[in-house]
Amino acid sequence: MDLExxxxxxxxxxxxxEVFLREIPEEIRRRNSLSRVTRDxxxxxxxxxxxxxxxxxxxxxxxxxxxxxxTQSHIYASELQRSSVPQPLAFNVSMVGPIxxxxxxxxxxxxxxxxxxxxxxxxxxGFSEPEAGSDLASLRTTARREGDSYVLSGQKTxxxxxxxxxxxxxxxxxxxxxxxxxxxxxxxxxxxxxPGIERRPITLVDGSAEVNEFFFDxxxxxxxxxxxxxxxxxxxxxxxxxxxxxxxxxxxxxxxxFADLAEASRGIPTETGTLADDPQFRASMHRxxxxxxxxxxxxxxxxxxxxxxxxxxxxxxxxxxxTKALQELSKLRKEAASQDGMLLDTETEVASDExxxxxxxxxxxxxxxxxxxxxxxxxxxxIAKTILGL
Amino acid sequence: xxxxxxxxxxxxxxxVDSAVGRGYAAGGRAEATGSELGWNDGVWRTxxxxxxxxxxxxxxxxxxxxxxxxxxxxxEALGKHAAAEPLLDGVFLPSWLIAxxxxxxxxxxxxxxLAEGTxxxxxxxAEPGRPWNATPSVTAxxxxxxxxxxxxxxxPVRHADQASILLVTAADGxxxxxxxxxxxxxxxxxxxxxxxxxxxxxxxxxxTDTPATPLGTAGADVTAALRTAFxxxxxxxxxxxxxxxxxxxAHTVEYLKNRKQFGVPLSTFQALxxxxxxxxxxxxxxxxxxxxxxxxxxxxxxxADVDLAAIADDAFVFVGDTATTVAxxxxxxxxxxxxxxxxxxxxxxxxxxAITESFGGVAAARRRxxxxxxxxxxxxxxxxxxxxxxx
Numbered sequence: 001m002d003l004e005x006x007x008x009x010x011x012x013x014x015x016x017x018e019v020f021l022r023e024i025p026e027e028i029r030r031r032n033s034l035s036r037v038t039r040d041x042x043x044x045x046x047x048x049x050x051x052x053x054x055x056x057x058x059x060x061x062x063x064x065x066x067x068x069x070x071t072q073s074h075i076y077a078s079e080l081q082r083s084s085v086p087q088p089l090a091f092n093v094s095m096v097g098p099i100x101x102x103x104x105x106x107x108x109x110x111x112x113x114x115x116x117x118x119x120x121x122x123x124x125x126g127f128s129e130p131e132a133g134s135d136l137a138s139l140r141t142t143a144r145r146e147g148d149s150y151v152l153s154g155q156k157t158x159x160x161x162x163x164x165x166x167x168x169x170x171x172x173x174x175x176x177x178x179x180x181x182x183x184x185x186x187x188x189x190x191x192x193x194x195p196g197i198e199r200r201p202i203t204l205v206d207g208s209a210e211v212n213e214f215f216f217d218x219x220x221x222x223x224x225x226x227x228x229x230x231x232x233x234x235x236x237x238x239x240x241x242x243x244x245x246x247x248x249x250x251x252x253x254x255x256x257x258f259a260d261l262a263e264a265s266r267g268i269p270t271e272t273g274t275l276a277d278d279p280q281f282r283a284s285m286h287r288x289x290x291x292x293x294x295x296x297x298x299x300x301x302x303x304x305x306x307x308x309x310x311x312x313x314x315x316x317x318x319x320x321x322x323t324k325a326l327q328e329l330s331k332l333r334k335e336a337a338s339q340d341g342m343l344l345d346t347e348t349e350v351a352s353d354e355x356x357x358x359x360x361x362x363x364x365x366x367x368x369x370x371x372x373x374x375x376x377x378x379x380x381x382x383i384a385k386t387i388l389g390l
Numbered sequence: 391x392x393x394x395x396x397x398x399x400x401x402x403x404x405x406v407d408s409a410v411g412r413g414y415a416a417g418g419r420a421e422a423t424g425s426e427l428g429w430n431d432g433v434w435r436t437x438x439x440x441x442x443x444x445x446x447x448x449x450x451x452x453x454x455x456x457x458x459x460x461x462x463x464x465x466e467a468l469g470k471h472a473a474a475e476p477l478l479d480g481v482f483l484p485s486w487l488i489a490x491x492x493x494x495x496x497x498x499x500x501x502x503x504l505a506e507g508t509x510x511x512x513x514x515x516a517e518p519g520r521p522w523n524a525t526p527s528v529t530a531x532x533x534x535x536x537x538x539x540x541x542x543x544x545x546p547v548r549h550a551d552q553a554s555i556l557l558v559t560a561a562d563g564x565x566x567x568x569x570x571x572x573x574x575x576x577x578x579x580x581x582x583x584x585x586x587x588x589x590x591x592x593x594x595x596x597x598t599d600t601p602a603t604p605l606g607t608a609g610a611d612v613t614a615a616l617r618t619a620f621x622x623x624x625x626x627x628x629x630x631x632x633x634x635x636x637x638x639x640a641h642t643v644e645y646l647k648n649r650k651q652f653g654v655p656l657s658t659f660q661a662l663x664x665x666x667x668x669x670x671x672x673x674x675x676x677x678x679x680x681x682x683x684x685x686x687x688x689x690x691x692x693x694a695d696v697d698l699a700a701i702a703d704d705a706f707v708f709v710g711d712t713a714t715t716v717a718x719x720x721x722x723x724x725x726x727x728x729x730x731x732x733x734x735x736x737x738x739x740x741x742x743x744a745i746t747e748s749f750g751g752v753a754a755a756r757r758r759x760x761x762x763x764x765x766x767x768x769x770x771x772x773x774x775x776x777x778x779x780x781x
Contacts, residue, residue: 001684001685262768276766282765286756289704289767289768290705291675291708293682296772300772314674317671317674389643390663
C-alpha cells in the first residue's frame, strides 16, 4: 500500500493549482464558496479552463479529452473542489458532451462538441417531469414524427439553470405503444429559441431561483437533432448513470468546507470561550473529519481498482455517503452561525460575516444533494439490487 | 498511491481464510470458545505451522518480520469466520512489546516461542474501574536482593488461563510505569477465570508478592512504547472487525432472502432492504478507514512522520461506531433468532461488541480525539497532499 502521490502526480497537481488558483479570479472562487456564483462566473471559469485544456478532460482525446490515469482524474476533481473553482457545467461536460461524442453523428460532433466544451452553448437537462421523477422511464412528453421534424409536446421540470439554456437535451416518448416504458424513448437536442416553449421559474426554499419548469406546445425539432437511434434514448441516458465517478462524493468540497468552518470556529465566541474549544462541536467535527477520511480512502480504492471507467455500483455508495457528509457539514455551519444566518436579502450590507449570513440558506439549499441525481432512496435500491442481490 | 493488497498479501488472506474456514463451520465459534482451550486447536496448529504466529516477529527470532498489511490480511480472514485464535492478544501485541521494550537477551529468549505458536502470552494491562491510560495501580516492589515482586489486580486478562507468560504493566516505587514478565505458574497468582462478552476466555488475575522480571531496563518509563503498541493493536483489531462486519452483513442478507413472514420473503419489504443497503455502505466506509489506517502504520514504519496514536484513535472510533451499528442491526434484522447462542450472527455481534471495548474502548478514544489538535485539522487521506486549499 502507498499513501503518497508520486512525484509525477505532485507535478501534475501543482500544474492544476497553477491554473485554478492563479487564472480563476479569486472573487469567483469566493462567491462559489458562498453559493453565490453568477452565470458569467460559470462561463468565465469554463472558458479559462477550456483555454488550458481543462474543461473536458474525460472526453475522447480528439474532442479535447486528456486520456488521464484514474489517479490524475481523481486529483483533477479533488483539486477543483478544494480550491472552490466553479465546476465546468455538468450538463455540458458530464452529460450531453459524452453522449454526443459516443452516439452522435460526425455532423453533430462538429456542430456541438467544441461549442459545448467552451460553454458557447449552455445546455439544460430535459429529463424529469412532474409525474416522472425517480421513475424517469414513465415520462410522458411526446415527440411525434411529422415529415422532417419531431413535434414535441409536454412538460419538463427541475431544469437547473434552465433560464440560461441555449439548448436542451430532451428525453421524449417517440413510441407510445412500445411494450416496455423504457423502450420508445428518444434523445433529442432542442434549440431553446424554437417557438412554442414556455418557461416558469421555480423558487426554492432558500430563495434561490436555480430550477425551472418548461412547457412544450407543438415544438418542432429537426430530425437531424435526434441523437443515435430513434427509440434507443433510454440506453443513452443510462450511459450517464455511474459514468461520472470522480468527484461524485464531493470530498474535496467537504474538505474545503471543513477547513473554512474550523477556521471560522476560532473566531466565534461562546459563553465560555470560542466555538473551537466547545467539546460538542469538536466531537461533531471529529466525526465529520473521520467520515471524510473514510470517503476519500474509498475514492482512492475505487480509483486504484478501476482503469476501465465502467460504471461501478460503488458510485451509489459514494453519492449517498458523500452527500450526507456535505449536508452534515452544512448543518454544523448553520449551527455555528446561529442567528447570524437569519437575516437575508437586505438592501444594504449587514454586520454579520458573509459566510455566516448565508449559512442557513445554504443548509436549506443543500438538502437537494440527497434528492437530485438519483435520490438516496434510489441509491439504496441500486445497492440492494446490484450488490446485495436483494 | 494505492490501498490494495499486493499479490503476496492477497494470497496470505486466501490462505488464512481457507485454513480458518475449514475449522470453523457453522457453530464454530461457540464450539471453540466453549472448549477448555478457548480456541480451535487444529486451526491454531495449522496457523502456527504456516508461520502465522510468527508474522510480527523479526526473522532473527524465527518470525516472518511482516508488516501491518500482513497483520490486516490475517486478522480480516480470522474475523470473517469469527475465529477465536488469540493471534493479536496472545502473539502480535506481546511481540511488539517485547521487541520495543525488552532487552536483546529477552527478545532472544521470549520471541522464538511466540513465533512457534507453542506458548501464547497474555497482556495484563486493564484494571477494574480504571481508565486504560491511567498509571497502573499494580505495584512493582524491588527487594534488597534486586528481585522484583508485583502486587495488585488486573482484569480482564484475555486468555490468561492458557498463557505461559503474562506481560504485566505496573508502577514502581517512583511511580514509573514498566512492563513485567511473570511466569504463569508463579507464586502468589490467583485467577478468577471467566469469559468475555464475546465468549472468549478471560480472567481476573490477582498478584500477591508475585516474582516478576522487568521487561527491558529496570526503572525505564515505557509509557510511550506502550501507547505505540496499543495504537498498533487498535488498528490491527479493526481488520478483524471488518471481517466480522462483512460476515454479519452476508448472514443478514441471506436471512432476508430466505426468511418468510406473511407468506413472502423479508426481502420484499423495502424498509428492511434499505437498512441492509445502509449497512453495506457503512461496512465499505469502515473497510476503507481500516485499510487507510493500516497503510498509515506501514508508512510510519517506513519513516513517515505521523502520530500513530492519533491515527489509531481516529480509525478506532470510526470503525468501532460502525461495528456497533452493524452488530445492532444484524441482530435486529434477524429478529428473535439473532438473540440466541446458536445463531452465527449473535457471536459476530458479541465479538464486535467486545472489540468496541478493547484497548480502552471507543468512548475514551473519542474523548482523546475530540480534545486533540487534529480534531479541527482538515482531513487528507494522502500523506503528501494535506495542504488544504481554501478560497
